[in-house]
Amino acid sequence: MRAYYRALHRAWGRQHWWPARTRFEVIVGAYLTQNTSWANVEIALRRLRQARLLTLSGIRNTPLSELEGLIRSSGYFRQKAARLRTFVAFVDDRYGGSLTRMFSQPTEKLRHELLELNGIGPETADSILLYSGQHPVFVVDAYTRRILERHEITSPNAPYEEIRFLFERSLATLQSPTIVAQQNRVGEQSQLAHRPSAMSLAKRSSVAQIYNDMHGLIVRVGKHYCLKSRVICEKCPLQSFLPVPLDRRVKRISGKA
Ligand code: SF4
Incomplete structure (x- = not known):
């Protein structure tokens, strides 16, 4: 290797992964890219950004039906909208709504917690850890x-x-x-x-x-x-x-x- x-x-x-402006954008992208092309994800991310909803509070407070409409291009949009809400609820409940607190956890502990969430398999968990949290996970x-x-x-x-x-x-x-x-x-x-x-x-x-x-x-x-x-x-x-x-x-x- x-x-x-x-x-x-x-x-x-260097290839400059992951193309994103914020840690949360990486996380949303990691969810949305499941079972679809990156081009479709980019459309959804652009719509969320234009609506100023590409934030924890944006996902938390936006009516689910509106959220589903914004990410429709990424496919499985109802499932993905619900899963994004689950992730935000997890950060709120366990880390007081702070990604900084979440990512300051030991890698294996946080990986285990992420894998417990609905819609997060090993690839998504590790993408979040590596590309959003800068944890050393392949x-x-x-x-x-x-x-x-x-x-x-x-x-x-x-x-x-x-x-x-x-x-x-x-x-x-x-x-x-x-x-x-x-x-x-x-x-x-x-x-x-x-x-x-x-x-x-x-x-x-x-x-x-x-x-x-x-x-x-x-x-x-x-x-x-x-x-x-x-x-x-x-x-x-x-x-x-x-x-x-x-x-x-x-x-x-x-x-x-
Ligand atoms: S990685 Fe794939 S395309 Fe490249 S040399 Fe190996 S088999 Fe061929």
Whole structure:
């Protein structure tokens, strides 16, 4: 995983995840992105922002039907509106309505609490912890699984936690001055997934930064090279890590062999 990180970072640099202005915007985005594309989420976030409701109090005080209408583009809007309300009630009840107090909890404790909430699975919990709270937790998504399976590193049914620990064990020690210097380099604008934002530039530990970067880089591989039904290995920075020669591999993935 360290070699993968180096190869991807060398190719594309920092990806500037998560594109958001505030911690709460990241959280709302993490809920809304479930089962839909980011483009649909952006529409919902823009509407909430324009209505000045992209805040804890906005979600808390807006009639549910109005909230549902504003986030309609993200799909499953009734369910998602109710879940956002559940999250705000959780912050209110347990942390007096303060995200700062919530995020000051130990990582494992807060992760456990988030996973207890309706509508929060491991990927959403870890996205909130890493991208909103700057906790050092690696986010495992469908792109991550796909790449690892195609490289024969994990099996299709590998548990979420197994994959998370694999990345965390490998990357937590990757803090050489070279890597940190590379991370801080500006000037790879054409390779960015997102423009720098208040949240992508938020202060975080070097471990959290590496997890942040690695997940963003994996998303880029999954979106542009390692697609669900097609692979473009010859242009992918991870090509040299393929476990079998490229021609045989392509045939196997595309089902031609
Ligand atoms: S596109 Fe090919 S080289 Fe890149 S991650 Fe997928 S299988 Fe590996």
